[in-house]
Amino acid sequence: MYCLTGNSFSAGLYLHIPFCLKKCAYCSFYSLPDRQNFKRYLAAVSKQLYLCSTEYPLTSIFFGGGTPTMLPPESLRKLLDECQQQFSCVEDAEISIEVNPATVDLPDLQALRQAGFNRLSIGVQSFQDQELQKLGRPHTAEDAAQTVRLAHKAGFTNIGLDLMYSLPSQTLRTWKNTLEQALQLAPQHLSIYELTIEEGTPFASQQQRGELPLPDEDSVLQMLAETQEMVRQAGLQRYEISNYAKSGFECRHNINYWRNGSWIGVGPSAVASIAGTRSTAVADVKEFCCRIENGQDIWQEKETLESEAAFRETVVIGLRMTEGVSLLELYRRFNIDAKAYYGETLTRLIRLEMLEITQGYLRLTAQGLLLANTVMAELV
Ligand code: SF4
Incomplete structure (x- = not known):
């Protein structure tokens, strides 16, 4: 027997809201470039919530997407209440x-804070308008900065910004400038992902046609090195x-x-992982x-890993x-x-100084x- 709960006495809830203003050129998440059917969607999600259960208290709730703020704040409040x-x-x-x-103003953010949301994850991606345009983002750099300022005004004290590097035509200079502007806004959290080209996206087609000028490997490594230094100096x-x-x-x-x-996973395309079974919604x-x-x-998919596979995945x-990962926790959980x-x-990976065991x-x-x-890849 094994327990698939990292902390055996708690769980999270993810609720997927699959509506966006428009599709970004790199996005492979399930979302629609409008909010048609959103009332029917809300009724269905309410029903799914009613049918869900867990024996553990929730330590976190995450409304993700898509763009959750495509829904009216009142609908988001009702969903959170449910x-x-x-x-x-x-x-x-x-x-x-x-x-x-570009999807929220001050009253919206105030309404979200009052509804009980205590953390914002703001999709900025870049503070360069040209890069944002290439990504197909429906906002400017100034819109993003203004959203952060309004979020502070609305009373949020836990704000994360999402950024991406290795973008088409991005240089070390533009990346450093994006990072500087992000840090000036004093976020509590930064998620910084390298762009990956996903199959079936407009970027994948552009890459196939040789029309996507991505930075070379050395430049990407330099961007990553600068990131570590700048972020560390800013106290993150x-x-x-x-x-x-x-x-x-x-x-x-x-x-x-x-x-x-x-x-728990709620909504279309949401993934849930409960009692050792990973399920993906249609x-x-x-x-x-x-x-x-x-x-x-x-x-539409359910998978239950046997104990050793679950151990390796963990x-x-x-x-x-x-x-x-704690070796003791692994032993307790999987024996x-x-x-x-x-x-x-x-032993070899430790000798090569790729891994270490400390405390x-x-x-x-x-x-x-x-x-x-x-x-x-060697441990999976
Ligand atoms: S806003 Fe996010 S979910 Fe929506 S299309 Fe862009 S990257 Fe995808």
Whole structure:
């Protein structure tokens, strides 16, 4: 027997809101470039919430998308109320919502704060208008900065900004400028992802036609090196491969994912992980609504990993965090001794200074963090 809950006594809730102003050129998430059918969607999600249950209190609720703020604040408040009525939450639960600039004004943000959201994740991506245009983002750099200022005014004290590097035509100079502007806004949290070209997106087609001038590998490494330095100087700690936070502002909802914990997934395309089974909901609003209305199963995929596969997955996801994975926790959860299990592979990766074991935690070294995918491929 094994327990798939990172922290055995808590769970998170993710609610997917699949509407956007328009599709960005790099996006492969399930979302629609409008909010047609949103009333039918709201009714279906309410019903799904009513049918969900967990024996654990929620430590986090995350409204993501899509662009959750495509829905009226009143609808978001009602949805959050329903989540809190259906589940017990710990007293200081982290309640996040993703916000895109150009979709909110001050009254909207005040309404979200009053509704009980206590953390914002703002999709900025870049502070260069030309880069934003190429990404197909429906906002300017100034819109993004203004959203952060309004969020402060509305009383939010836990604000995360999402940024991307390795963008088409981006240079080290424009990236540093984006980062400087982000840091001037004094966010508590930064998520900084390298652009990846996903199949089926406009960027993938442009790349195939040779029309996507991405920075070369050396420039990308320089951007990453500058990022570490600038973010460190601003007082944010890297706590996950792509995430940085002021002390105490690490995203609890995402830490639960990286610890391979349990979470409820609500809405079309949402993923849930409960009692060792990972389920993915159908990625189509109409189909999702039809299935809910007719009392049918919304899950289009279900997978239950056997114990060793779940152990390896927990190691690999856990290594994304700079604290690493606790060997004792792994043993308690899976009854597997990681050192004995990985044997020579682990010894070699430690000898190569890619991994280290410190105070009972297996973690990537600074060099290992640069080659994380290669190291993880050996342990998966
Ligand atoms: S706003 Fe986010 S979810 Fe919507 S299209 Fe752009 S990247 Fe995708």
